[in-house]
Structures are given as structure tokens and as C-alpha cells.
Amino acid sequence: MRVLISQEELERRVAELAAEIDRDYAESDRLIAVGVLKGSVFFMVDLLKRLTVPVSIDFFQTASYGASTSPGEVRIRKDIDLPIRGKDVLLIEDIVDTGYTLRTILDLLRFRGARSVKLCALLDKAPAREVEVAIAYKGFEIEPLFVVGYGLDFDERYRNLPYIAVLDAGDSAAAVPSPS
Ligand code: IMP
Numbered sequence: 001m002r003v004l005i006s007q008e009e010l011e012r013r014v015a016e017l018a019a020e021i022d023r024d025y026a027e028s029d030r031l032i033a034v035g036v037l038k039g040s041v042f043f044m045v046d047l048l049k050r051l052t053v054p055v056s057i058d059f060f061q062t063a064s065y066g067a068s069t070s071p072g073e074v075r076i077r078k079d080i081d082l083p084i085r086g087k088d089v090l091l092i093e094d095i096v097d098t099g100y101t102l103r104t105i106l107d108l109l110r111f112r113g114a115r116s117v118k119l120c121a122l123l124d125k126a127p128a129r130e131v132e133v134a135i136a137y138k139g140f141e142i143e144p145l146f147v148v149g150y151g152l153d154f155d156e157r158y159r160n161l162p163y164i165a166v167l168d169a170g171d172s173a174a175a176v177p178s179p180s
């Protein structure tokens, strides 16, 4: 296993994202941060601890039916509990891969009448994208490698690593902070 993004890099970037979010929502008194379980939890906690604006939290949990049987179809396993009509929703996700999960959730949140919906994703595996998803706050762009740690798992393992690591080491791996 090879470290792709160190604990220090994560901390620095999360602090930058939190500062940006704090500025952008300074006038909002109705912000709800919605995390996608379980992968977003470590990122979400670190991010939200740094906010000074008032924020409520809630969670979705999703599952895909499987690429072979039902490509791109996402199942909502756990819905959010809070009403979101008229609220500013910040959706928080660990990684955007094909984009199907986020596309589905973003559409659902808008359909329910949120005042605004923006996505904050720690990692963007852009070359793997199959449906377009706008990422308002992006931590890092990475190559299409399988990564674990800081919430991300392989078969429910490695979530508690304090850094992001590549399971199958490849020579071309690189992570660069998103320019945004
Ligand atoms: P998408 O619908 O293809 O964008 O899938 C996103 C979900 O797939 C993420 O929320 C992760 O749970 C999972 N995923 C995608 N890439 C990775 C990875 O490299 N490591 C661990 N989980 C991943």
C-alpha cells in the first residue's frame, strides 16, 4: 500500500475548503450538511468542525445494484430525516467516481425543493466519470486508481487510516490539489 495523500495534506486542504464554505454560506441561516454514509464520515467531521456558520447535519446511505445487472441505478438505503424544502444543502461525499450516486442524490434533493444544492467532494476521479456532476468544493483530483483510507474502504476495511492510500500501487499515480 502506498500513501497518495498524507494526513498533513488532507488537514491543509480540508481547512482551505472549510474556509471557502464558511465564507460562501456566511449569510445563510439554513445550511444543512448531508453526508453519504459511510465513506464521507471522516471528511465530514473534520470539515464541519472548522465551520463557524450554523449547520445541521443529516445522512443518506446508498447502494448500487451492481454494474452488470443494472448499470448506473442507485438504491437509497437510508433517506435523510430532516425536511429540506427551502434549505441550503451541502452534500458531502468522499469520492466521485462514475458520478451515478451523486447524480441521483443531487436530483432528489433538488426535486424536494431545496433552495440550493451544492456538492463538496474530497476526491474527484474525473477520468472515470460517466455522468456529469458539478463539484462546487473539491479536495483533490486523482487518477482512476482504487484508493482507501480517511473513510474510503475496500470490503469495509481501511476506513480508519488517517491518510489516503492506493491499494494496487501503480507508477502513474498522482494527486494534485484542485485549482478551483
Ligand atoms: P459512483 O456512483 O461511481 O460515483 O460511486 C461513488 C462511490 O463508489 C463512492 O461513494 C465510494 O463509496 C465508491 N468508490 C468509488 N471509487 C472508490 C475508491 O477508489 N475507493 C473506495 N471506494 C470507491
Ligand code: MG
Pocket: 036, 037, 038, 039, 040, 094, 095
Ligand atoms: Mg461512498
